Amino acid sequence: MASLLDELGWRQYIGKESEPHTGEPVTARDIRRYALAIDDDNPIFYDEAAAKAGKYGGLTAPLNYFSWSVGVPGAEKPVKDLGEDGLSSFVGVPDIPRAWDLGWVRGGEELEFFRPVHVNDRVTVQGTLVDIKEKVGKSGTLIFVTSEFTYTNQDGELLVKHLITMIATPRKD
Amino acid sequence: MTDQIHFEDITVGQEIPTLAKSVNTVNITMYVATVWLMDRIHFDYPFAVERRGLPHIVAPGNMACDYYVQLLTDWAGERGALRKLKVQFRSFMLPGMTLTCGGRVTGTRVEDGKGLVDLELWIKNDEGATCVPGSGVVELPLRQAA
Structure with missing residues (x-):
């Protein structure tokens, strides 16, 4: 019997790169609200004088x-x-067909930090699908999709490298 | 601001000061609204519970990374920095929980003149179970280089 992964035909997408995508300039309000949501009161997120110093x-x-x-x-x-x-x-990976035939959860991630995002930065992300694995266990089939995303600013400086593994399972509903 | 910690101050096996974070529906809503994350399990209680079988709405896994960033950036101080973070999402962070974020030094090394500290990390719920285990690398300033 063909495996779910074979049936989906996803192995051919290993190594596939996504188109670069650039965001709009980051605002002081974006940063301040984010810091409030995560309840981190470091003044470099909202106090311009403290941040300058x-x-x-x-x-x-x-x-x-x-x-x-x-x-x-x-x-x-x-x-x-x-x-x-x-x-x-x-879903945290460069687009692959039939992704929504399955349910996705986040498995884990690895982050490497080089520079923070500053106010007014325009950040660009580019992703590569680095690995797809299938595991068949007692609870059914799990498919692990690992992608690496590279984030750079408008000057081409590297900000973050982000490796993320999403886990897909056949939908129950 | 606390005093700057230095690489030479660190010994393998020591634990770093913990950070407590309260998870609640307001913080989760602030988060998903400000980043435009419209996954209904993060804000729609009937959908999360009845359709997805979850115990409550769940905090985005990303918030765990933010808690680790705060824990380690505060510990590293003005002259130190968080370099690497690795996390695994084991169980959900739910409203009503008070999480304890902590870490233990597993190794120290100097590379290219930089003092690097390896850490084992955890975010534990009220029952002491680890929701999001992790590991990290923090750079600390060298006292002797100053």
């Missing part, structure tokens, strides 16, 4: 803000165009 010389975002500085590609759609889950077509 600090090591980055200006307002910067919490380090883990990087991916949101680009936005989630395809997420900004009218409600009628979103899936029932509220999700867009983006």
